[in-house]
Amino acid sequence: MHLSDFTLSQLRHTLNHQGLRLKIGPFVIRLRSNIDSISSCLSLLYEAYPLESSDSFSDFHLRLAPPPNLRRFYKPQVRFYFDEQEPFKPLPLAHAFPLFEWGLNWCIAKYAHQYLIFHSAVLEKNGKGLVLPGMPGAGKSTLCAALMMSGWRLLSDEMALLDPITLKLTPIPRPIALKNESIDIIQALDHTAVIGPRSYDTSKGTVAHLKPTDTSIRKASEEVSVNLVVIPKYKAAVKTSLTSMSNPEMLNHLISNSFNYNILRESAFESTCKLLDMTGCHTLEYSELGAAITCLDKLVVCG
Amino acid sequence: MKQCLLIEMLITPEKMNSLSIAQWDLLVRQARTANLMGRLYVLLCETGILGHLPDNIQKHFISEKNYLDAQTSSVLWEIENIKKALRIIDTPVILLKGAAYLKSNLDVSKGRIFNDIDILVTQVSIENTEAALKQHGWLSTHLDEYDQKYYRKWMHEIPPLRHLRRKTVLDVHHNILPRTTKYTPDSAKLIEASVPLDDIGKLRALSDTDMFIHSATHLFFEGEFSYGLRDLVDLSLLSGHQVNSERYWENLLVRARELGLEWPVHYAIICLENTLKIQVPEGIQQKLKKNILSKIRRKFIFWLYSVMFESVHYSCKSVWTLTALRLLYIRGHWLKMPLVLLLPHLVRKAIKKDSTTEL
Secondary structure, three states: OEHHOOOOHHHHOOOOOOOEEEOOOOOOOOEEEOOOHHHHHHHHHHOOOOEOOOOOOEEEEEEEEOOOOHOOOOEEEEEEOOOOOEEEEEEHHHHHHHHHHHHOOOOOOOHHOOEEEEEEEEEEEEEEEEEEOOOOOOOHHHHHHHHHHOOEEEOOOOEEOOOOOOOOEEOOOOOOOEEEEHHHOOOOOOOOEEEEOOEEEEOOOEEEEEOOOOHHHHHHOEEEEEEEEEEEEEOOOOOOOOEOOHHHHHHHHHHHHHOHHHHHHHHHHHHHHHHHHHOOOEEEEEEOOOOOOOHHHHHHHOO | OOOOOHHHHHHHHHHHHHOHHHHHHHHHHHHHOOOOOHHHHHHHHHHHOHHHHHHHOOOOOHHHHHHHHHHHHHHHHHHHHHHOOOOOOOOOOEEEEEHHHHHHOOHHHHHOOOOOOEEOOHHHHHHHHHHHHHOOOOOEEHHHHHHHHHHHOOOOOOEEEEEOOOEEEEEEOOOOOOOOOOOOOOOHHHOOOOOOOOOOOEEEEHHHHHHHHHHHHHHHOOOOOOHHHHHHHHHHHHHHEEEEEHOOOOOOHHHHHOOOOOOHHHHHHHHHHHHHHHOOOOOHHHHHHHHOOHHHHHHHHHHHHHHHHHHHHHOOOOOHHHHHHHHHHHHHHHHHOOOOHHHHHHHHHHHHHHHHHOO
8 A cells, every 4th residue: 555545635634543654664654643734745745655554563653743732823833743752842833844854864863773874865776876975065965866866766865774784775765855946956957856845944944855756665675785985065166076085084974974873883883894895985076966967877887 | 550561561571472563563662761672672682582573673672772782881981981080089989870780780780771870979078079070071060050059058969960072961979868858868878888899999889788778769759750660670670589588678678777768668669569560578568568558648659659650651641640740749859858948949940941841
């Protein structure tokens, strides 16, 4: 069963009562919400995702709802509940769907230490895994979105889930969070791109989510080995250039871009070193998305 | 009252062999909320069930284990840093609770989450201790005047210290109960009976009996119970294999009487039986019946505690949960402070809480 099997009103009813059990990568999320924007965004962006039955094991039980007080009406807010506990402060109701996405990121970063988790995008083409680590604002999400629209399979736009023993990456394809100018850039790049409604004035500016390609969702159980780690650096008017990076330098970069290196400690160090021994490490400076994609495409043909 | 699945599994861990998937879903959530995922992990290993769990369930316990290992490592390192900082101060450094269990390699430390580190030093050395810790990067928290006064004038500990780089929190005690309560024991007796944890005897832990008494005192003087069931589990593990020994309990009760803390030990014994079905020898049970159970007031209090322990997750709350928690909250504060100090303190606490949750 998939989310597309529900009409919008059936979806709303299910979310409002027993909840939906969405399979997102390796996780089953039980989600409940009585907020209309949540059901609309789910029906647009998660329609191709499989659903699990009501007696299955859910990894996280989430609920998004307005507060049970005056903030339901006056400057309405939305609360995020993790198994009925509130880990964060409420946000404006208009940011309900981004709150769901950020909340889910939090769940994984806090409770999935069976993986070594890096803050990076992960894509695959021709069986070759590409990791794009990067600090927020470096252009990683935009490049990730463009690569996906040009035919790369999306494993994640935000979190690389690395098995510390097998060194394989587990896919967790989710709507890609585009910020500010990126939203228009990606829409202009591909008119068929399905982008959800914009949320204004969030802590990251204006945010909208890009629906993952069907292939990305269909192959969500196919792990991939890492072949390339590339740090993307968008710079206006610069010529596209790919520069090799030494393993130790990349190791430092990955450590500072990890969510739980401090939890996995020696095992994280050993796994990351082994990983870098098997991969090509580069930085990619670019000003034009098309040229960046061409450069990366070449790497997975020859590499 | 409906019994919560988590407590049922703590009493009979072998039952985890025959849980349905839906029950696992509930058990993981209850354990997570109760801060007992680690304990379940240990029980799953001991019963050999872990390896037979479906991957999607097992991974939650693997994740928890990784987290606990990191915490353990972090606490041990922190203890070394504390020892170094207090090397020249003229006081033994007695580790309390989790840090002590870990350093003493006790069963109770396995699968246990550690939060802050608590140490006990002599009252006369408190100023020098605080100064030495500050020199090594621990800074005071709770900087407003009222909070500073609350801790330094009334409490048994200075305001918590937070390390400036490591962000770890250290609670420095000069007793195990506040000055404001009539039950404050003589901390010199605790220090005298303490046992060394290192070669030079600087780093120490409370004796076995005092550890149990401290843990019971801590639980039954508490007003907030996010770790309530966990603390009861601690008590069950601290008594461990000696639970069937009448001599063990008699020694414990004698020592508790000496410290003026008999009733928390009585409460511990009753609650271990009521909630975790752990029975002490008949002789001890008879002794307690004479002292405790004839009083209706005590029955009410034990009922409040049972409700609290059982209400560990929203799925096992009852209509009485909120009332029980509120009454125990007030009781916890009332035990620690006389009414004339308590009422203004509670009002102030309520106002402060409201203002910090506003967006």
